[in-house]
Amino acid sequence: MLQRVETHYKVTGFAALFFMAGFTLIAFLALSLTDQSHFDLSKIMADAYLGNIIVFTLKQAALSTLLSISLAVLVALALARRTHFIGRSFILKLFALPLALPPLVGVLAVLGLWGNAGWIKHLITSLGFDKPSYSVFGLSGILITHVFFNLPLAARLILEQIENTPSENWRLAAQLGLPHISVFKLIEWPAIKTVLPGITALVFMLCLTSFTIVLTLGGGPASTTLEVAIYQSLRFDFDPARAVTLALIQLGLIAIFLGLSFKFTKALPQTISLKKTSNRPLTHGKIYHAFDAIILTIASLFIILPLASIITDGLTSNLPRLLSTPKVWSSILTSLMLAVLSACLAVFMCWSMIKSIKTSTGRYAQVVNFIANSILVMPAIVLGAGWFVLLQRLGLVFSFTPFLVIIINAFMALPFIFRILSPAIAQANNQTQKLVTSLGITGWTRFQRIDLPALKRPLTLSFAFAMALSIGDLGVIALFGSQDFSTLPFLLFQSLGSYRTNDAQGLAFILAMLSLGILYLGELYAHHLPPTKKPIANGVDNNA
Amino acid sequence: MRFILTTLALFGALIGFIANPANAKPTLTIYTYDSFTADWGPGPQIKTNFESICQCTLNWVSVSDGVALLNRLKLEGKKTKADIVLGLDTNLVKEARKTELFEPIRIGLPESKVIKHWKSDAFIAYDYAPFAVIYDTEKMKNPPKSLDELVNGPADQKIILQDPRTSTPGLGFLLWIKAVYGDKAGEAWKKLSRRILTVTPGWSEAYGLFTKGEAPMVLSYVTSPAYHMIEEKTNRYQAAKFSEGHYLQIEVAGLLKSSKNKNLAKYFFKFMMSAGFQDQIPTKNWMFPAGITSKPLPKEFDKLIKPEKLLLLSPQDVADNRKAWVDEWLTATSK
Numbered sequence: 001m002l003q004r005v006e007t008h009y010k011v012t013g014f015a016a017l018f019f020m021a022g023f024t025l026i027a028f029l030a031l032s033l034t035d036q037s038h039f040d041l042s043k044i045m046a047d048a049y050l051g052n053i054i055v056f057t058l059k060q061a062a063l064s065t066l067l068s069i070s071l072a073v074l075v076a077l078a079l080a081r082r083t084h085f086i087g088r089s090f091i092l093k094l095f096a097l098p099l100a101l102p103p104l105v106g107v108l109a110v111l112g113l114w115g116n117a118g119w120i121k122h123l124i125t126s127l128g129f130d131k132p133s134y135s136v137f138g139l140s141g142i143l144i145t146h147v148f149f150n151l152p153l154a155a156r157l158i159l160e161q162i163e164n165t166p167s168e169n170w171r172l173a174a175q176l177g178l179p180h181i182s183v184f185k186l187i188e189w190p191a192i193k194t195v196l197p198g199i200t201a202l203v204f205m206l207c208l209t210s211f212t213i214v215l216t217l218g219g220g221p222a223s224t225t226l227e228v229a230i231y232q233s234l235r236f237d238f239d240p241a242r243a244v245t246l247a248l249i250q251l252g253l254i255a256i257f258l259g260l261s262f263k264f265t266k267a268l269p270q271t272i273s274l275k276k277t278s279n280r281p282l283t284h285g286k287i288y289h290a291f292d293a294i295i296l297t298i299a300s301l302f303i304i305l306p307l308a309s310i311i312t313d314g315l316t317s318n319l320p321r322l323l324s325t326p327k328v329w330s331s332i333l334t335s336l337m338l339a340v341l342s343a344c345l346a347v348f349m350c351w352s353m354i355k356s357i358k359t360s361t362g363r364y365a366q367v368v369n370f371i372a373n374s375i376l377v378m379p380a381i382v383l384g385a386g387w388f389v390l391l392q393r394l395g396l397v398f399s400f401t402p403f404l405v406i407i408i409n410a411f412m413a414l415p416f417i418f419r420i421l422s423p424a425i426a427q428a429n430n431q432t433q434k435l436v437t438s439l440g441i442t443g444w445t446r447f448q449r450i451d452l453p454a455l456k457r458p459l460t461l462s463f464a465f466a467m468a469l470s471i472g473d474l475g476v477i478a479l480f481g482s483q484d485f486s487t488l489p490f491l492l493f494q495s496l497g498s499y500r501t502n503d504a505q506g507l508a509f510i511l512a513m514l515s516l517g518i519l520y521l522g523e524l525y526a527h528h529l530p531p532t533k534k535p536i537a538n539g540v541d542n543n544a
Numbered sequence: 545m546r547f548i549l550t551t552l553a554l555f556g557a558l559i560g561f562i563a564n565p566a567n568a569k570p571t572l573t574i575y576t577y578d579s580f581t582a583d584w585g586p587g588p589q590i591k592t593n594f595e596s597i598c599q600c601t602l603n604w605v606s607v608s609d610g611v612a613l614l615n616r617l618k619l620e621g622k623k624t625k626a627d628i629v630l631g632l633d634t635n636l637v638k639e640a641r642k643t644e645l646f647e648p649i650r651i652g653l654p655e656s657k658v659i660k661h662w663k664s665d666a667f668i669a670y671d672y673a674p675f676a677v678i679y680d681t682e683k684m685k686n687p688p689k690s691l692d693e694l695v696n697g698p699a700d701q702k703i704i705l706q707d708p709r710t711s712t713p714g715l716g717f718l719l720w721i722k723a724v725y726g727d728k729a730g731e732a733w734k735k736l737s738r739r740i741l742t743v744t745p746g747w748s749e750a751y752g753l754f755t756k757g758e759a760p761m762v763l764s765y766v767t768s769p770a771y772h773m774i775e776e777k778t779n780r781y782q783a784a785k786f787s788e789g790h791y792l793q794i795e796v797a798g799l800l801k802s803s804k805n806k807n808l809a810k811y812f813f814k815f816m817m818s819a820g821f822q823d824q825i826p827t828k829n830w831m832f833p834a835g836i837t838s839k840p841l842p843k844e845f846d847k848l849i850k851p852e853k854l855l856l857l858s859p860q861d862v863a864d865n866r867k868a869w870v871d872e873w874l875t876a877t878s879k
Contacts (some may be wrong), residue, residue, distance in 0.1 A: 034619070049874065103748060108756060117757030137742045215707060215745045216753070220737065222878035228745075232709045235611050238618055238639075327583050389619050496748040497609075498579040499771045501755045501832065 005358050006442055010290060013356020013368075016349040020371050020411060025237050027386025028247070031240040034389055050229065050246075057225040058253070060139065060214065061207040064146035068203050072154035073301045076186060078161040078292040079155065085479045091300050092159075093519050095152035097307060099416075100468035100515040102489045103149075103212040104496075105310065110145045111136065112309025141217035146210065150418065152303050157419050162188055164427055191282065197261035198373075198419055202462045205254055205376045205415070227251045230379050230513045231324055240385065254377045258370055307512065314394070314509020322506045328491065332514065335471050335487040338402065339518075344410035345464035347459065349410065350417050354425050373415045380408055401485060409470040416469065417462035424458035457526040464522025468515040488514070569829045571601045572808050575613055575626040579829075586824035593820040600808055609746075610795075614640055621645070622802050627809045630670070630797035630816075633712055634856065635719070637667050637796065638863035646798045651810050654817050656834040658794055661856050667796035670816050671831035674790035674851050675702065675716045675766040676783035683760040686782040686814040691724050694761075694786070702741035703761040704750045708870055711746045712793070717763050719862065720791035722869055723855040729869070733876035740877070744789055755781075766790065766848055767830050773844040774827060782849075791855030795831065 005013075082088070100107055113119050114136045125131050136144060165187055173183050211227045218224070226246055233242040241497060322328050353372060357365045384404065391400050432450050436442075452459075474489040486494075488511050495503040566652035572594075581604040591602045605625075607616050610632050617624055622645065632640055640646060648665040656662070656669045677694060679687045684701065690693040694703070706714030725732040741759040744750040754762035761784075772781045797816060799809050815821055817835035825833040826841050833841075 049871075052604070052878075076593075104752070107749075108752060111753070111756060111758060115756065115758050135741075158783060212745060212749070216749050217744060219742045220877050221707070221709075221743060221874050228710070231745075235615065235710060238615055325583075385619065392620050392623065396624075493748060494578055494582050496752055497746075498584065499751070499768070499775070500580060500584070501752055 005356055006446075008443070009352060009355040012348075012352035013354075016352045017368065017371055019349070020375060020414075021386075023407065023411070024375070024383065026390065028384045029388040031382060032244050034240050053224050053226055053229055054221060054249070054253070057208060057227075060142055060223070060225070061204055061210075062145075063139075064143055064150070064207040064210075065200060065204045067143055068150040068207075069200050071299070072151045072158055072199075073192060073196075074295055075151065075155040076158035076162060076192070077184075078295045079159050080188070081288065082292050082296065084430060085296075089523075091296075091304075092156060093516065093523060094304060094307060095156050096465060096468065096519045097152075097512065097516055098149045098303065099153050100465075100472045100519075101310075101512060102472050102474055102492065103210075104523050105472075105492070105511070106149055106306075107145060107213055107216050108313075108508075109306035109310045110148050112313065113305045114141070114144060119309065133329040135219075137217055137219040139218075139223070140224065141219070142210075142214055145213045145217060146207050148303065148306060149213075150206060151299070153416070154199050154203055154248050155299070157195060158192055159197050160420070161423060162184055162492075163193050164423070165191050175193050180285070185286050195419070195423060197264045198369075198422075201258055201261040201373060202376070202415055202419060204257055205373065208254065209250070209379070224313045226253075227379060231381060234381055234510060243379075243382055243385075247377075247379055250377050250379075251374060253368070254374055258373055262366055280329070310505075310508055310512050313505040314512070317502045317506030317509070319506050319509070322503060322510070327486070328488075328507070328510070331486045331488045331491045332510070334485065335489070335514075338405055338487065339410065339467040339470040342406045342413065342470045345406060345410035346413040346417055346466040347421075347463050350414055350421050350462065351425075351459075354418070354422050369418075375411045376415045378411075380412065383408055383411075409473055410466070412473065413466035413469045417466050420458050420462045420465065421455075424455055428454040430433075460526040461523050464518050467522075468518050471515055471518065472511060498542070545808070549619065552795075569600050570805050570808055571603050572598070572627050572805055572812060573603045573605060573625050574628045574630050574812075575605050575607070575624075576629075576825045577609045577613060577631045579605050580604075580631060581606040584828065586714070586828035588822075589824050590821050593824075593825070594612065594815055597815070597820070598808065598811060600805075602812075610636055614643075617645055618643060621862070624800060624802060626800055627803035627805050628797055628799055630795075630798055632667065633663060634667075634794045634796065634859055635712070635715055635866075636859075637664070639671065640667070640798065642863075643861075645800055645802065647801045649799050649810060649813055650812065653813060654835060656817070657832070658792070658834055661792055661854060662794050662796075664796070667767065667798045668813055668816065669794045669796050669834045670796040670821070671825045671834050672792060673767045674761060674792050674854055675713060675720060676766040676768070676784050676790055676851075677761050677786070678754070678764045678768050678781050680757070680760045681780055681782055683757075686723035687761075688784075689785065690787040691720070692738070692788070694784075696734050697739060699738040701739065701761070702759040703736075703739050703763065704741050704759045705743050705747055706747055706750050706764050707743050708873060711744075712761055713747050713750075713765075714743070715768045716791055716793055718869055718873055719857050720855065723791060723857055724788045730872050730876045731805060733873055737877040743877075754843075765830070766851065767791070767826075767832065770844050770848060771830050772824070773847065774842060785849040787849065787852070789855045790851035792856045794834070794853045794856070854876060 026269075079088070079092075101109070111118055115121070121131055135141075169187050173187060179187070208225070209227045210225060211231065214223050214225050215228055226249065230243050230246045230250070233239045233246060325457075350372070353368050357368055359365060387400075387404055428451065432454065436446055436450055472489060474487075474493060488507060492504050492511065493508040495501075495507060552790075576587065579585050587604050587606075591604065594600075594602050607613055613629060613631055614636050617626070617629060617640075620626075621643075629640075629646075639684070646666050649668065650665060654669060658669050662669050677688065678823050681700070688697055689784060706718060708714040708718040721732055721736075722729050742753070744753065747764070750762050751764060751768075753759065754764075766783050769779075769782050772778050799806070799813070803809050819836055819838035822833040822835040823838045823839070825831055826837070832845075
């Protein structure tokens, strides 16, 4: 795909890239150059334990990714075949929720279903059987929780791509009476294939850098990831240089993986469609029907039951008292404000970066892809600590805290919305490129009349998703925290840290509802608000 | 012309006064951990109490915990805005000394209740609590009566521990095992590992899992049951008394060399050992006060177990051997 890149996108795209790379680099440098460092590379290399950590990190990440992705493909295919069933859109919204939860809340939710005091064991004992002796602590718990966090996201992203298939293809397939296997081979798989490497890389990175999940459920120090080692070297050992080196090792691991994933990424097939909303004819056949029903039921239960345990726990807490506490409201407001600002920044940066790409397979596209994604493996604690050192030297720490939180949250959301926006923009460009080139529409006019109407849905979704991610993020606030600056996750952890488990459950419930509300409003807006101006070109309007 | 200038100057002074009302009063900045300054923690009331007698403003700045506190100081160095740091534990004191940021307080302070275990002129103990294994009475009828019984007990009754690499209670338990088993600590860990459900990054995760019912035992403090008895009116969670003794956590505060309000800071140390501060500790920080309180502790505190012996390794020992002991734990418990 070739795209003529407009000058202002070149500028903003480059600026966004430099900003991200520079921000990270400065943090790393600032941290490496503190006088507290007693750095010795040979010692790190000779550390046998570190070798074990790397092996375990890769092993659990690979297994988690494999499970999450293969199940996500099955779920996405089933969801794509079943376009009409009650609760479908609700399930899709819930699917965006797990990743928006702070990891610890997710862990407790998963335990609410699978744990020793969880519903499954309860159900089995109340049916009169012996209490099952399985334990989720260990690799199995890590895998279950990673799948809980990542399957829904991956399934949604894959589904989005299948549904972008031009509706003519489905009609044609139906007219020709193609068997399911051919539909899969000719239509579904090619669509999935375009996004799979990117999504796999994303999930892999999330599992690679997993910290709370691995430590809490791992069952012992044998389950330790590099991220834990980084955290440890910044905390107890206070050896910033070691932390930076480990972060670079982590980056190196992910670079190899991203490189591979990029190699397998195919450019989007050139298709021009009049309309790409999925009005796919229902797939018939009893076996398929039953198969889909089973897959969807299991997957939904797998995701919904832990979330339901957050709700039941939340309702047993003293919600009225929490909601009449001014601190809770001020934290909600702070969280919302930070989330809106970091979502704006994330969407703007992501949009500029993607729009500055000329060919989706070129060298520059690789750089953009790498920077936009690898930011996820930059431990927020390293970024935060680096900037803390720098700002503190300049005496600016407190005035800049909110900005740092916003920027780091935006960075962490970027890889996700990149997966939403990138294919959508590519598709829209395919459809409008010739038209805008021949008519010479550029700049603001192009954005307003062509891009915005066509991309309103993915843009709104990206915004909502970035907001939801940021709302649940404890991130670097803990590092800078002061009395007057408190967010909802911060308050939640504060409650947990002083025996107030009950309050924490209530706050987790509020947090989950807030995220769900944001995602819901995002979709509502994306679906129901008609474009303000009638689009010039036919067929770019996918809100219809 | 002169009139205009005078007006401007007055106006400027007025604005300066409005914009910075604290100008008239000195500000004492204290770094601490965030559960101390939470709405329900002791911080807010202590601030009010101190401000009513000091003609000053007390400014709390909080980070996640004691370790983060020390790191924050290391990052800030001599430029720190803190006058006092409150919330280090004795295991961190050696590290804190090494930064050379602290200075001795050198004023007469009342004797602390842990004077037998802790003497220092730079790091003043303000509260303390022995670590303890807390068990769920609904799930466990015969809790271990010694560390040895815990180590050798049945594998199906699990305990949740914290990681000594990332949390202070985790490190405390590591030292407890070391203090009791010495050279045999590795073997003890190996036996105990059968009973460990999981090792969490911090106290919050462990205690959260415990109250959720994932395991019948967790490592916490002797004072933990007081919270449940007072705030939740339940006797369900109790501490197990170990015959070898309990490892002690003492929380201390120190004065920074770079402080520009040393007299005020020293005044705070006096206040810290008095009722205005100490009264807030038992039911808000859930620790034992190290100084004088105006009234006896709530009756629930009488029901808490009273360890026969308190264990504490010297900060020097801890600093010198922490890495080796953590490695010993790693080798013994990772399979």
